[in-house]
Amino acid sequence: MSKTKVGFVGVGRMGANMARRLADMNYEVTAIFDHFHQVAESMADEIGAKAMTCLADVTAAADVIFTVVTDDAAMEEIFSGDHSLLKGAQGKTFIHCATVSPEAHIKAAQAAAKVGAKTLAASMASSITQARQGTLYLMIGGEEETFKAHESLLKDMSISLRYVGPVENAARIKALVNMVMNINTAGLAEGLGLGAALGLDLNILREIFAQTGANSRVLETDGDDMVAREHDCYFSASHAAKDSGIANAIANAAGVDTPLSRATEAQYRKLMELGLGDLDKSVVAELTFPGRNGENL
Numbered sequence: 001m002s003k004t005k006v007g008f009v010g011v012g013r014m015g016a017n018m019a020r021r022l023a024d025m026n027y028e029v030t031a032i033f034d035h036f037h038q039v040a041e042s043m044a045d046e047i048g049a050k051a052m053t054c055l056a057d058v059t060a061a062a063d064v065i066f067t068v069v070t071d072d073a074a075m076e077e078i079f080s081g082d083h084s085l086l087k088g089a090q091g092k093t094f095i096h097c098a099t100v101s102p103e104a105h106i107k108a109a110q111a112a113a114k115v116g117a118k119t120l121a122a123s124m125a126s127s128i129t130q131a132r133q134g135t136l137y138l139m140i141g142g143e144e145e146t147f148k149a150h151e152s153l154l155k156d157m158s159i160s161l162r163y164v165g166p167v168e169n170a171a172r173i174k175a176l177v178n179m180v181m182n183i184n185t186a187g188l189a190e191g192l193g194l195g196a197a198l199g200l201d202l203n204i205l206r207e208i209f210a211q212t213g214a215n216s217r218v219l220e221t222d223g224d225d226m227v228a229r230e231h232d233c234y235f236s237a238s239h240a241a242k243d244s245g246i247a248n249a250i251a252n253a254a255g256v257d258t259p260l261s262r263a264t265e266a267q268y269r270k271l272m273e274l275g276l277g278d279l280d281k282s283v284v285a286e287l288t289f290p291g292r293n294g295e296n297l
Helices: 013-024 037-047 055-061 072-078 102-114 128-133 144-149 151-155 167-197 202-210 217-228 237-254 259-273 281-287
Strands: 005-009 028-033 064-067 093-096 118-124 136-142 158-165
Touching: 005 013, 005 055, 013 028, 013 037, 013 064, 013 128, 028 037, 028 055, 072 102, 093 102, 102 118, 102 167, 118 144, 118 167, 128 136, 136 144, 136 167, 144 151, 151 158, 158 167, 167 202, 167 217, 167 237, 167 259, 167 281, 202 217, 217 281, 237 259, 237 281, 259 281
Parallel strands: 005 028, 005 064, 064 093, 093 118, 136 158
Antiparallel strands: 118 136
């Protein structure tokens, strides 16, 4: 049994599978918190942890606290108030895994440092399945000394681990990863949608894409689903919209124009307006295949 006591704040699809993985690896997962307490209770019962109703109790029960929250506002919320994660946090380490803005990571790290706690940003370029299997691709930002102190824990969750420098760098790189992924996904949807409109055999088209410059990782992960209209969620359209928005805000601050990324964000925002935001990002094909537009899913 590892001597490191671990807590989790946010046990949605990714957080829950990360907690399961660490429990399997004999880490003592002591405390679970989620905005939906029933979700926390279910997860805690499954892995032998305790579901907390107060964030400060998670900090008290753990040495390392993983946070997997939805956005900047949620990140700020868990570090605000008299009973936040910061209460009694001296000597603790926070590892933030959500895709939030670089500014949110900086603000959280500064707040933790004021009370004597350490912070790492562990940005994930991986899926739910990889979280469960411990094969995440992790980009770690923060103080190198803190990274080295927790490297073995992070290795037990990942197949590839890369230290990238200051805490904000992890968020910047993750934003760029998802920016390009989302562009590729929307581009594939357009190519396959146009092929369908032309009456082409989409099996042959996908095979040719795979052997040419049209190949991409999303062809492997999303191509079949786009054709079959199977959009079970691994990475939602709403998350794609959020992450493209983060990347576009970073680009705007840097004075760099990103027209493809802005157009991609607009596509995913449209899917949210259509009520399709909770489906997988492959649902962007509903906007490009003839006769679909999200109907009869």
